[in-house]
Amino acid sequence: MEWGSWSAFWAMGGKAPFVWGSYFVTGALIAFEVLQLLLWSRRVAARVAAAAQWNAVDEASEPAKEPE
Amino acid sequence: MSRIDAWRAATETKMRSPKSWWRFAAPKEFFWLTGKLVPGFGWAAALLAVVGLYAAFFVAPSDFRQGEVYRVIYIHVPAAWMSMIIYLAMAFWGIVGLTLNTRVSFILAHALAPTGALWCFVALWTGALWGKPTWGTYWAWDARMTSQLLLMFLYLGYIALVHSIEDPRRADRAGAILAIVGSLNVPIIYFSVQWWNTLHQGASVSLTKAPSMATVMLVTMLIMTFAAWSYSIAVALARARTMVLLREAHTDWAQKAAAAMIAKREAE
Amino acid sequence: MSPRQKRLSLILLGLALLASAVALVLSAFRDNLVFFVTPSEIAQGKAQAGRYFRVGGLVEAGSIQRGPDGITVTFRITDTAHALPVVYRGALPDLFGENQGAVAEGVLRPDGVFEAKKVLAKHDETYMPPEASHAVDQAQRAAQSLKE
Numbered sequence: 001m002e003w004g005s006w007s008a009f010w011a012m013g014g015k016a017p018f019v020w021g022s023y024f025v026t027g028a029l030i031a032f033e034v035l036q037l038l039l040w041s042r043r044v045a046a047r048v049a050a051a052a053q054w055n056a057v058d059e060a061s062e063p064a065k066e067p068e
Numbered sequence: 069m070s071r072i073d074a075w076r077a078a079t080e081t082k083m084r085s086p087k088s089w090w091r092f093a094a095p096k097e098f099f100w101l102t103g104k105l106v107p108g109f110g111w112a113a114a115l116l117a118v119v120g121l122y123a124a125f126f127v128a129p130s131d132f133r134q135g136e137v138y139r140v141i142y143i144h145v146p147a148a149w150m151s152m153i154i155y156l157a158m159a160f161w162g163i164v165g166l167t168l169n170t171r172v173s174f175i176l177a178h179a180l181a182p183t184g185a186l187w188c189f190v191a192l193w194t195g196a197l198w199g200k201p202t203w204g205t206y207w208a209w210d211a212r213m214t215s216q217l218l219l220m221f222l223y224l225g226y227i228a229l230v231h232s233i234e235d236p237r238r239a240d241r242a243g244a245i246l247a248i249v250g251s252l253n254v255p256i257i258y259f260s261v262q263w264w265n266t267l268h269q270g271a272s273v274s275l276t277k278a279p280s281m282a283t284v285m286l287v288t289m290l291i292m293t294f295a296a297w298s299y300s301i302a303v304a305l306a307r308a309r310t311m312v313l314l315r316e317a318h319t320d321w322a323q324k325a326a327a328a329m330i331a332k333r334e335a336e
Numbered sequence: 337m338s339p340r341q342k343r344l345s346l347i348l349l350g351l352a353l354l355a356s357a358v359a360l361v362l363s364a365f366r367d368n369l370v371f372f373v374t375p376s377e378i379a380q381g382k383a384q385a386g387r388y389f390r391v392g393g394l395v396e397a398g399s400i401q402r403g404p405d406g407i408t409v410t411f412r413i414t415d416t417a418h419a420l421p422v423v424y425r426g427a428l429p430d431l432f433g434e435n436q437g438a439v440a441e442g443v444l445r446p447d448g449v450f451e452a453k454k455v456l457a458k459h460d461e462t463y464m465p466p467e468a469s470h471a472v473d474q475a476q477r478a479a480q481s482l483k484e
Contacts, residue, residue: 001126009125013136018201022140022194026147029186033303041310042333045326048313052323132469133431133459141463167344203456204429210371248351252358263362265370265392267439272461282464 093170095312096321102309109302116295123288131285140198141285145272146293148191150300151219152254154184158226159251162244172312174240177247178230179308183300185223192216203267211260212268215253222250236315372439375418385444391420392439392458400434413438413450424452431457 003009012019083094091097124142131138158177165173195213196206207213226246233239261270272286273279279286316322337345362369372392373383383389396419399412409428412419422440432438437458442451464472 001129003126012139013130015135015137015201018137018197019139022143022197025193026143026190029190030299033183033186037303037306037310041306041313044310044314045329048317048322048326049330051317052327129465129467131463132466134463138463163344163347166347167340202429202431202459204432205454205456208371208456211369248347249354252351252355256358256362263369264366265372265374267371267456267458269459269461272463280460280462282468284465285463 093168093172095172095316096319098172099309099312099316099322099325102305102312106302106306106309109298109305113295113298113302116291116298120288120291120295123284123291128285128288129282134202137198137201140194142289142292144191144194144198145289146296147187147194148216149293150296151184151188151191151216151223152257154180154187154300154304155219155222155247156251156254158184158247162247165240166244171240171315172308174244175308175311175315176304177243178240179304179311180300181223181227181230182307183303185220185227187296187300188216188220188223192220205267208267210266210268211264212257212266215257215260218253219250219257222246222253226250374415375413375420376415378420378444379418383444385446388441388443388453390439390441391422391450392437393420395432395434395436395438397434411438413440420450421448422450422452422455424455426455428455429457431459433457 010016010020083090083097092101120142124139128139128142130136158180161173161177161180164170165177192213195216199208200206226243229246230239230243233242258271260266261268272281273289281289313322313326317326372390375391375393377383378391383391391413393413393415396412396414399410399419401410403409407425408423409425410421410423412421414420422442424440424442432455437460439456439458440450440452441454441456443453444450
């Protein structure tokens with residue numbers, strides 16, 4: 001596909017809002033999902049790792065305590 | 069020992085057996101396996117998307133009737149396919165979970181839902197933006213569009229249902245039943261353009277006839293579809309992996325794995 | 337049967353029952369789920385005059401006529417068996433044209449003319465580059481001339 005110029009490319013034959021509106025919204029949603037997942041998995045890892053320390057404290061103070 | 073107990077014991081033996089696929093139903097093994105799979109599918113998705121987008125804009129020609137606006141197809145069709153396949157996958161994992169009582173199956177169904185909802189929204193959004201310049205309307209209540217909108221509500225309903233039930237085992241079961249029942253809508257979406265008069269055109273690509281698309285366009289669309297598949301697998305497995313870690317937070321292996329994740333990130 | 341097989345068969349049985357229920361409901365509402373009726377169905381008296389509905393088919397070749405005001409368009413929608421005259425005032429979609437699919441929304445006047453409030457273009461599932469379309473046209477014309 002030969003566009004001739006970048007402005008012709010961005011114009012998409014006069015249908016720019018429809019074409020770019022499709023591609024950029026999809027791209028933004030995917031970026032949001034990946035970022036949200038990354039941040040959430042970090043939060044979970046931090047919480048689970050912290051739980052280990054609390055368990056260690058619990059075990060030290062109350063060795064007989066049953067885990068949940 | 070009752071039959072159920074005997075079966076549970078047998079299942080657990082299978083999960084522990086190093087040679088059986090069953091072992092990945094054990095949370096710890098699942099966590100290890102997905103740790104290997106997620107980066108692979110993620111990179112594959114990125115690579116396929118770059119190639120697919122290049123082909124969509126610089127290789128694929130204009131359409132004889134629609135000009136350039138038809139390029140929306142390279143997102144619209146893969147997104148619509150993914151939205152249907154992911155709902156079927158959720159129903160599949162629901163059936164596996166209800167039958168075998170494997171927790172990881174339910175977790176996979178939960179992990180797929182947000183990504184399926186994303187694709188469903190993308191299919192509706194790009195469909196509206198494509199419909200306006202071609203058909204002359206953003207939306208019409210024809211059988212294809214109405215059943216696809218119903219799929220969106222089924223995804224949102226599933227997510228809301230699973231989050232609203234506090235007991236995870238009950239949430240798993242209720243979600244599985246909704247996924248199984250709702251999956252009946254998928255064949256309705258797919259065949260709606262054959263069963264009824266619709267504004268939406270029929271399928272360009274199907275198993276029963278030769279594709280009615282130029283080869284370059286078809287190949288481009290398939291590359292974008294593989295990109296969407298790889299992305300969905302990577303994201304759903306990554307989400308399932310974190311869900312497993314959260315559910316197993318009380319276990320020793322999960323706490324060690326979480327600590328290892330943090331240490332690895334700090335080292336980078 | 338093991339408990340596992342029992343559960344699986346229960347789920348599959350439930351799903352099969354539900355699927356047949358849905359199939360029954362859908363076939364009962366089959367006629368109401370169509371987006372548009374065809375000119376033949378109107379000829380059979382399936383549509384009431386004065387009621388708002390949609391009619392769909394191909395725009396008959398050579399039937400498009402623009403009125404002197406520049407806004408009014410008349411054309412005929414055909415399903416090759418029957419054709420229905422349509423009158424419309426307003427902007428037409430880009431893909432509207434002769435031998436192309438179209439769906440008109442409006443009312444059937446007592447004089448048998450369909451007064452459209454909205455016209456949508458319905459395109460098919462064929463996508464190809466302009467050169468390929470040109471080649472297909474030429475091939476079809478060649479085949480036609482051979483037949484004649």
